[in-house]
Amino acid sequence: MSAAPHIPVLLAEVLAALALKPGDLYVDATLGAGGYLRAARAHGLGHAYGFDRDPQAHVLNADIAGADDVTLIRRPFSEMAEGLAGHGVTAVDAIAFDIGVSSMQIDTAERGFSFQADGPLDMRMSQEGMSAADFINSASEEEIADVLFHLGDERASRRIARAIVADRPFARTSELAGLIRRVLGRGEPGKDPATRSFQALRIHVNDELGQLDAGLVAAERLLKPGGRLAVVSFHSAEDRRVKNFLRDRSGQAPAASRHAPLAAPTRAASFEKPMKAVRPSATEIARNPRARSATLRSAVRTAAPAWGVLGGTAIEGGRT
DSSP states (O other): OOSSOSOOTTHHHHHHHHTOOTTOEEEESOOTTSHHHHHHHTTOOSEEEEEOSOHHHHHHTTTTTTOTTEEEEOSOGGGHHHHHHTTTOOOEEEEEEEOSOOHHHHTOGGGOOOSSSOOBSOOOSSSOSOOHHHHHHHSOHHHHHHHHHHHHOOTTHHHHHHHHHHHOOOOBHHHHHHHHHHHHTTOSTTSOTTHHHHHHHHHHHTTHHHHHHHHHHHHHHHEEEEEEEEEEEOSHHHHHHHHHHHHHHTTOOOOSSTTSOOOOOSSOOSBOOOOOOBOOOHHHHHHOGGGTTOEEEEEEBOSSOOOOOOOOOOOOOOOO
16 A cells, blocks of 8 residues: 555645644644645644544654654544544644545445445444444344435335344445335436435444534634634535534524524634635546546634533434
8 A cells, every 4th residue: 555545636626725824733623644744744833743543644754653743543533632632732724624535535445335346234433333224134124224314315214224233244345235126126327325324324333423523623622813724525414514513613504484583692712714615627527537526625723711521413304
């Protein structure tokens, strides 16, 4: 494996949002193949901290793990504050997130993230705990349907869950993908029918939305006044969480009624008004098709106290 086999999405735009300066303390919350962190080091940072719960990410970045200006920490980004405290750091200048599954995970069939190549039905980013196979082979039909619907926007979640329970156990990605294709038929042009279900299972197995909520709160706590936050997401539920987090904490939350004026914020805004969301250019998408669904949101920390824990976001709609 090469040290940095993948080009990070929206790299120039993320670096612009982070506005890194010599001496800054920078946190890459999602180390992956190290693309953002390696690019950030060119700005003469005081120190860069890279978090990833996936041991493969640390293997890929072994060449920089011993550098004087880099510290790599094998913990989920939800535990950033605790991980940095262990190194005597309580405040930083910039934090970047690249949410979701990485190319290195998708492209490794043995990890079980993709239905494009057969592999064990695993999907665990940390390579520990409950696997996707463990979940679908033991959960109730209702539990499986709820995960597919809420985390994958799969409107046929009940039919798929019913078929999974009837045909289980499953051990391989090809087995599950084949079942879903039989249940749904051809599906949308250009999109495999198994896409939504695999996405939902991956998000559930890794508690990705819960991790994101906790990671945003940790970033709010860690950023200094004037500190910069940049978050790239690829899924509507993730982007909605980031958007709502920055909207609310910058005092931009809408009034309860569209006819009423904005309510005065009850707490001092912990972030300035977020920058306009950024999407990849046609050129970048042509070079890297996986970038097509990416959205970058960014904001600058104020001097106000952090708000702390936040709640989740419901997904509306019906299912069959």
